[in-house]
Amino acid sequence: MIKILHLNTENGWRGGENQMRLLIEGMKGQPEFENHVAALANSDCFATFKSICPTLPLISRFAYHIWQAKKIANYCRLNKIQILDAQTARTHSLAILVKLFQPELKLVVHRRVDNKPGHSILSRKKYYSPKVNAYIAISDAIKNILINTGVKPDKIAVVKSAVPDLPYLGLNKKAEKELWAKRLKLNGNAIWFGNASAIAHQKAYDILLHATKILVEKTNNVHCLIAGTGPQEEEIKSLSTKLGLSNHVTFVGFTKEIPSFLSALDILAVPSNNEGLGTIILEGIHAGCAVVASSVGGIPEMIHHQKTGLLIPPGNSVNLAQEIISLIESPNLRYKLIMNAQKHAKDYFSVEAMVKGNMQVYRSLITAI
Numbered sequence: 001m002i003k004i005l006h007l008n009t010e011n012g013w014r015g016g017e018n019q020m021r022l023l024i025e026g027m028k029g030q031p032e033f034e035n036h037v038a039a040l041a042n043s044d045c046f047a048t049f050k051s052i053c054p055t056l057p058l059i060s061r062f063a064y065h066i067w068q069a070k071k072i073a074n075y076c077r078l079n080k081i082q083i084l085d086a087q088t089a090r091t092h093s094l095a096i097l098v099k100l101f102q103p104e105l106k107l108v109v110h111r112r113v114d115n116k117p118g119h120s121i122l123s124r125k126k127y128y129s130p131k132v133n134a135y136i137a138i139s140d141a142i143k144n145i146l147i148n149t150g151v152k153p154d155k156i157a158v159v160k161s162a163v164p165d166l167p168y169l170g171l172n173k174k175a176e177k178e179l180w181a182k183r184l185k186l187n188g189n190a191i192w193f194g195n196a197s198a199i200a201h202q203k204a205y206d207i208l209l210h211a212t213k214i215l216v217e218k219t220n221n222v223h224c225l226i227a228g229t230g231p232q233e234e235e236i237k238s239l240s241t242k243l244g245l246s247n248h249v250t251f252v253g254f255t256k257e258i259p260s261f262l263s264a265l266d267i268l269a270v271p272s273n274n275e276g277l278g279t280i281i282l283e284g285i286h287a288g289c290a291v292v293a294s295s296v297g298g299i300p301e302m303i304h305h306q307k308t309g310l311l312i313p314p315g316n317s318v319n320l321a322q323e324i325i326s327l328i329e330s331p332n333l334r335y336k337l338i339m340n341a342q343k344h345a346k347d348y349f350s351v352e353a354m355v356k357g358n359m360q361v362y363r364s365l366i367t368a369i
Helices: 015-026 044-049 066-079 089-101 121-128 140-149 173-184 205-218 233-242 258-264 279-286 317-329 331-348 351-367
Strands: 002-008 033-040 055-058 083-086 106-111 134-137 156-158 191-196 222-227 249-253 267-270 290-294 310-312
Touching (some): 002 015, 002 089, 015 044, 015 279, 033 044, 033 066, 044 055, 055 066, 066 089, 083 351, 089 106, 134 140, 156 351, 191 205, 205 222, 205 233, 205 317, 258 279, 279 331, 290 317, 310 317, 317 331
Parallel strands (some): 002 083, 033 055, 083 106, 106 134
16 A cells, blocks of 8 residues: 655645645545645644544644654654655655655655745755655646756656536536625626636736726626635725726625636636646636636646637736627637637546546656665
C-alpha cells in the first residue's frame, strides 16, 4: 500500500483545498492508496478532512517551524508514510525540513499558481532542492514557469485541475435565475454577468466594475453579480458606489450554493490578473455560462478564443465590456461557445483524469525505489 501525507497550512478554503478534497475522495476506491492530511487545527481544511481521512492537527503556518517538522516526521514514521505531498508554497518549505528528520520520504510539490517563484536564496534553494522528487503543475503554463525557474523538466508532471459536473446535472438555468431574482429582488429578464471568486487583487474586480460602468452606459438590460468575500471586499464595494453602480451591481456575499448561483448567470466574467488555471471557469462552463476571461496563466488552456469562450488582455476593462456586449448581441455565439466549452472540459479536465494523473506520479516514485 502507498501511504501519502498531504500538507496544507491555509486557514481558509479556496480552489487548492477543493482540489485536495476531490483528489482524496477520488482515490477512495483505490485499495493500493491510503491518504492522510496534515492541516492547521481550527482551519476549514482540518474541519473538512478530519471526517474524510486520518488528519494531523498543525499549530503554525510558519514554513520553517522545526518542532512542527519533527512532529510531522514522527507521524510519518509511526504511520509508515512513504510520500509527502506539499499542496502549498509554505508546505513546500516545511516538507523539505521534514525530510531532514525522515530522509527516506518521497516529496511531491503541487504548484497551483502562475506567479514566478521568489528570487531570495531560500526560494531558489527550495526549488532546486534534490529533496523534491517531483513537481505536479496544474497547467502547462505553470510547468513552463518552473522550467524557466531552473527546475528540470523531467521532474515536472502536468496534471490539470478539474471540477465535477455532477452538482450541475439537473439544474435548469431559467429556474435558477428565477430563484435568485426573487431572493435578491432583481430583474430576471436582464442579462446577468459576474463572478464567484475571492474578492482579492488577483481576481481584478476593479476591472469588472469599470467594464460594468461602460456596459450600463450602453444598456440598462444588464446586471453584475459578485459572490464571495475577501481582503478587497470593502475597497471593491466602495469603488462600486463611487462609480454610481449601486443599482447595477449586487454583492451576494459568501454562498455555498455555487452551482445554483453560476447557473443563474448568463455570462461568467473572469478578468484575473493571474491564474494558475482558474477552476471557477470550469464551474462556469458546467453551469452553462458563456465565458469571457483574461489570457493569463492556464486560462488559455481552457478558453480558446472564439471557440470555447472569449479572451481579453489582462487589465483591460474596455475589452471586457466589448466582449460582453458581443455575447449579449449574439445569443447564437453564446450557445456555440457554451457547447464547445462543455465538450472541451469533458475531454480534457475531468476529475477522473486529474485523480489518475496524481496517482501515476505517486506510483512512479514508489516503483523507482
